[in-house]
Amino acid sequence: xxxxxxxxxxxLLAACGGxxxxxGDGARSDRQPLVELIPEGPRWLIQARPRLLAEQDAxxxxxxxxxxxxxxxxxxxxxxxxxLQVDELVAIELPPGGxxxxxxxxxxAGDVVRRAGxxxxxxxxxxxxxxxxxxxxxxxxxYAYAALAEHTLLVARDxxxxxxxxxxxxxxxxxxxxxxxxxxASALYAEHAASPLVLFAPRPLALEPGTNVALLFAxxxxxxVSVRPTHTTLATGIDMRGEFPPGAENNFRALARSxxxxxxxxxxxxxxxxxxxxxxVDAQGTLVTFAxxxxxxxxxxxxxxxxxxxxxxGS
Numbered sequence: 001x002x003x004x005x006x007x008x009x010x011x012l013l014a015a016c017g018g019x020x021x022x023x024g025d026g027a028r029s030d031r032q033p034l035v036e037l038i039p040e041g042p043r044w045l046i047q048a049r050p051r052l053l054a055e056q057d058a059x060x061x062x063x064x065x066x067x068x069x070x071x072x073x074x075x076x077x078x079x080x081x082x083x084l085q086v087d088e089l090v091a092i093e094l095p096p097g098g099x100x101x102x103x104x105x106x107x108x109a110g111d112v113v114r115r116a117g118x119x120x121x122x123x124x125x126x127x128x129x130x131x132x133x134x135x136x137x138x139x140x141x142x143y144a145y146a147a148l149a150e151h152t153l154l155v156a157r158d159x160x161x162x163x164x165x166x167x168x169x170x171x172x173x174x175x176x177x178x179x180x181x182x183x184x185a186s187a188l189y190a191e192h193a194a195s196p197l198v199l200f201a202p203r204p205l206a207l208e209p210g211t212n213v214a215l216l217f218a219x220x221x222x223x224x225v226s227v228r229p230t231h232t233t234l235a236t237g238i239d240m241r242g243e244f245p246p247g248a249e250n251n252f253r254a255l256a257r258s259x260x261x262x263x264x265x266x267x268x269x270x271x272x273x274x275x276x277x278x279x280x281v282d283a284q285g286t287l288v289t290f291a292x293x294x295x296x297x298x299x300x301x302x303x304x305x306x307x308x309x310x311x312x313x314g315s
Contacts, residue, residue, distance in 0.1 A: 030104060030149040030150055030151045030152050032149075032171075033088075033193070034047070034088050034089075034090040034102040034103075034104060034152070035047050035090055035179070035180060035189065035193070035200075036170065036178060036180075037090075037102060037148070037167050037170045037171055037178075038090065038092065038102075038166075038167065038170070038178060038179040038180075039163065039166030039167065039169070039170055039176055039177065039178060039179060040166075040176070040177040040178060040179055040181065041163070041166075041179065042092045042179050042202070043201060043202075043203055043206065044092075044199060044200060044201045044202075045090060045091065045092050045179060045199075045200050045202075046089070046090065046091045046092075046197075046198070046199050046200075047088070047089070047090050047193075047195075047197075047198050047200070048088075048089040048090075048091075048196065048197045048198075049087065049088055049089075049196040049197070050083060050084055050085075050086040050087075050089065051084065051085055051086060051087055051105075052196040053196045053197060053229060054084040056196075056229035056230060056231075057229070057230075057231045057232065058229040058230055058231060058232055058233055058234055058294035059196075059229035059234075059294070061232075061294050061295070061298065062229075062234075062294050062297065062298045063084070065295075065298035065299075066298065072084075082105075082106075085105060085106055086103060086104070086105040087104050087105045087106075088102075088103070088104040088105070089101070089102070089103050089104075090102040090103075092163075094157075094158060094159055094160075094163075097141070097157070097158060098141070098156070098157050098158030098159050099156065099157055099158075099159070100154070100155075100156040100159045100163060100164070100167070101154070101155045101156070102148070102152070102153070102154055102167070103152070103153050103155070104149075104151055104152045104153070105151060106151065107151065107153075108150065108151070109132070109147035109148065109149065109150060109151055109152055109153040110128075110132040110147040110150070112145070112147070112153055113132045113133065113134055113145040113146060113147045113153065114132065114134070116134060116143070116145045116155075117134025117136070117145060119138060120134060120135075120136035120137065120138050120143065121136070121137050121138050121139075122136045122137040123135070123136035124136050124137075125144075131146050131147055131148065131168070132146070132147040133145065133146045133147075134146075141157045141158050142157070142158055143155070143156065143157055144156040144157075144159060144164050146164075146168065148167075148168075148171045154167055154168075179200075179202055180200060180202050182202060182203075182222070184202070184221045184222035184241040184242075185200065185202035185203075185222045187241065188200060188202075188222055188223070188224040188239060188241060189224075191224070191239065192224045192226045192237075192239065195226035195227065195228060196227070196228060196229070197226065197227040197228075198224055198225065198226040198227070199224065199225040199226075200222075200223075200224050201222060201223045201224070202222050203221075203222065204217075204220055204221055204222070204242075205217055205220060205223070212251075213255065215245075216244065216245070216248065216251050216252075216255070217240075217242075219242045219243040219244065220240055220241070220242040220244070220285075221241050221242040222240075222241045222242070223238065223239060223240040223241065224237075224238075224239045225237070225238050225239075226239070229294070230291075232293065232294055232295070233291040233292060233293055233294060234291065234292040234294055234297065235289070235291050236289065236290055236291065236292055237287060237288070237289045238286075238287070238288040238289075239285070239287050240285045240286045240287070240288075241284060241285040242285050242286075243285075244281060244285070244286050248281050248286060249279045249281055252279055252286065252288060253274060253277070253279070256273055256274040256277060256288075257274045259273075260272075260273050260274055267300040268292075268296070268297055268300040269292065269293055269296025269297050269299070269300055270292070272293070273290045273292070276290055276291060277289065277290035278290070
């Protein structure tokens, strides 16, 4: 799931298209961590730092395997966003086809919002004070755009109005609970906020009752999956907070063997994970660490997500 969500972040950048231009009026500071703008409620969210990811050979190799330089240039010209220069991304997927995306980088958020508003078929929100905002219908979806600061942008498709309103409220003043405010999620954020890619699940996982996996995670409270690229690998850590049963280490190894031998696991190059993973179980929870070979992962992602790449870069 993590690999697909990383690719999904780049796909969503297409919704932020716009050229550099004038500043966003009445916007707040660009220094506030984007995760802190997400209100209470999401079961998971992703924080990514594409510019930092692109500085590592494994991440650039993975990206270049998927996207040629020609298509990357065409994407940047079409959208006004260089995907490898974005400083910070936070994303929430909203089934069945919606999302909320916060993005910060070297673009002018106010200009992006104005341009996006001009492309709406029916615009029912159009204001420049106190924030530059546009909302309305386009195609089969309803979109919301807001310049939260000069270089910070909100883009949402088919998002509940209360979620968008919650982000705007936390952008103005932190007087409501945030997505990572509970003790376990807050501790995970403090531990992994600097990671260039991290998935946070601030609430217990919703697993099918009665299964072995559900029993293993019965007292799990929150988790984070962090990824740090190196020269040829992706160092991955799964940090789970909660209580796990005696013998949990053996259970996690058995789960890893099952996942790695499945068709999806083989396609993503997970076959070596059970042999190189390290597991630590203590009073606060469980930490599982392992390395993924970037070349094997790239081959699997290309095969599994070919349709997504066509959507992003054209056939």
